[in-house]
Amino acid sequence: MNAKEILKSHILKTAQLTDEQFDYLFSHFKPLSFKKGQAIISEGDKVENEYFVVSGCLKAFFINDEIKMYILQFAMPTWWTSDYGALYNHTRATISVDCISDAEVLCLSNDDREKLCREIHQVEHFFRWRTNRGYLASQKRLLSFMNNDTKARYEELLALYPQLYNLVPKHLIAAYLGVSRETLSRLYNAQK
Amino acid sequence: MNAKEILKSHILKTAQLTDEQFDYLFSHFKPLSFKKGQAIISEGDKVENEYFVVSGCLKAFFINDEIKMYILQFAMPTWWTSDYGALYNHTRATISVDCISDAEVLCLSNDDREKLCREIHQVEHFFRWRTNRGYLASQKRLLSFMNNDTKARYEELLALYPQLYNLVPKHLIAAYLGVSRETLSRLYNAQK
DNA sequence: GCGCTTAGGTGATCTACATCACATTCTGCA
DNA sequence: TGCAGAATGTGATGTAGATCACCTAAGCGC
Structure with a gap:
């Protein structure tokens, strides 16, 4: 198209x-x-x-x-x-x-x-x-900010945009979630 | 009217x-x-x-x-x-x-x-x-959440709605700001 | 290919805020 | 008018996540 x-x-x-x-x-x-x-x-x-x-x-x-x-x-x-x-x-x-x-x-x-x-x-x-x-x-995003911790918001984001994980550098994902890149890194390396 | x-x-x-x-x-x-x-x-x-x-x-x-x-x-x-x-x-x-x-x-x-x-x-x-x-x-509120700490958001809220301070119980203001009522209480008692 | 910049990982430490516990008003209403 | 429940203040303690410091690996220009 x-x-x-x-x-x-x-x-x-x-x-x-x-x-x-x-x-x-x-x-x-x-x-x-x-x-x-x-x-x-x-x-x-x-x-x-x-x-x-x-x-x-x-x-x-x-x-x-x-x-x-x-x-x-x-x-x-x-x-x-x-x-x-x-x-x-x-x-x-x-x-x-x-x-x-x-x-x-x-x-x-x-x-x-x-x-x-x-x-x-x-x-x-x-x-x-x-x-x-x-x-x-x-x-919805505002509520998620108030209600969820970083890990939950991270999972929510990946559920919403599965493509993003490969398309976008991780420090940008951190900037979307409003956390430091270090915290994000620890987060998904811990959960394996 | x-x-x-x-x-x-x-x-x-x-x-x-x-x-x-x-x-x-x-x-x-x-x-x-x-x-x-x-x-x-x-x-x-x-x-x-x-x-x-x-x-x-x-x-x-x-x-x-x-x-x-x-x-x-x-x-x-x-x-x-x-x-x-x-x-x-x-x-x-x-x-x-x-x-x-x-x-x-x-x-x-x-x-x-x-x-x-x-x-x-x-x-x-x-x-x-x-x-x-x-x-x-x-x-705007979303950005404020990501960017500002509680104290800045509290002052922003009062600047936006000066009436609110007297009209609304403090624990509701805390619920708007997304902090505990204890933190809010300490916040504006400290700044005197 | 070499070096430089950017992305990303990981430990150590610090801090804002949550949570719990309890004391102290304030307020509506029986 | 007196009392139950709500609103508020304040100390002690716990914790998620920031910040700082440093390291490795990957991308890119020349």
């Missing part, structure tokens, strides 16, 4: 769009390719766009005190990512996005999203649904 | 609705009154509705192992609350909602929300925007 087909099948799961409507929608997306390690959004940038992942894997992360990195999201194919706080509030990026592997994405500007939402009711429906999913996932 | 006016001014900040459209929308809300301590959603319930707070204060919480309570949200006037996971997925409640003080709410069923979103584009727009706010708040 090419990028257009992937996006189409993703959106049609939730919204009813005619072929003409989808083509019109799609004409607002810009396909982009990135290499492993390339930055898409860096702290301090103006944020104008959000990104739909077609292939590869991105991470959205926050760096505190110039030292510690926390990963908010691994963005796999059919996931959307950006610094949504900066995007909606027209502020500078505090969250960065870069590529864990080579990646293809479809880029949509905030202005175009809002325009499309105004023009096509079903597009607004789609984006409501999508945000809703994100909200529920975020709330 | 009465309940209808409060909801109207809340919604009109984001969506353009004619008076007729708003009246039609409002006709789907059921006003309800609760006493301090009353439960609105209990674990295991079927969840059919979400709630818009007109006055008073609710809490949405999760109880683990029948022992520890974690508060996901204090719902103050003009906030919405429910077990959204259960509401959208038609599963039983894992999150409970009850009243910290006497409260008036407006109750909207999931079916009616979806119907209204289909019928009136601007209503769908409003709910997209609302969910978006919730998503950003949840993500």
Whole structure:
């Protein structure tokens, strides 16, 4: 499947769009390719766009005190990512996005999203649904943070994304779980 | 201001609705009154509705192992609350909602929300925007959990909701911050 | 191939916070 | 008005995970 087909099948799961409507929608997306390690959004940038992942894997992360990195999201194919706080509030990026592997994405500007939402009711429906999913996932992760210890969160993560274990270096998994790489290392070496 | 006016001014900040459209929308809300301590959603319930707070204060919480309570949200006037996971997925409640003080709410069923979103584009727009706010708040709280220690989170909470300090018993604030009540007590008695 | 950088493992030590135990208010209500 | 139960304070002790220090192995540019 090419990028257009992937996006189409993703959106049609939730919204009813005619072929003409989808083509019109799609004409607002810009396909982009990135290499492993390339930055898409860096702290301090103006944020104008959000990104739909077609292939590869991105991470959205926050760096505190110039030292510690926390990963908010691994963005796999059919996931959307950006610094949504900066995007909606027209502020500078505090969250960065870069590529864990080579990646293809479809880029949509905030202005175009809002325009499309105004023009096509079903597009607004789609984006409501999508945000809703994100909200529920975020709330679930928050609860998991409060309720579970590191080991339980680690197992939860691997159950949710089995691919991640091989795809992603372990120190990034630690940064997602919010623990030090040493603790993570001890954790899964102990349980053998 | 009465309940209808409060909801109207809340919604009109984001969506353009004619008076007729708003009246039609409002006709789907059921006003309800609760006493301090009353439960609105209990674990295991079927969840059919979400709630818009007109006055008073609710809490949405999760109880683990029948022992520890974690508060996901204090719902103050003009906030919405429910077990959204259960509401959208038609599963039983894992999150409970009850009243910290006497409260008036407006109750909207999931079916009616979806119907209204289909019928009136601007209503769908409003709910997209609302969910978006919730998503950003949840993500911010997640980052705060990973990045800050208890003391910083406590001060952040009081900066965000100054009323809370007097309105809400301290052990509930501890349950929101995800620390034991003892730790919280030591924390703000030490800093004098 | 050589060296440099990055990833990852492991021990020793430190610390924030949980947990347990008990004392002390406060508060609603019979 | 008096008392049961909730809310809160505070000491003693235990522990998960951070931090520091150092080591090995793997990837990559030249």
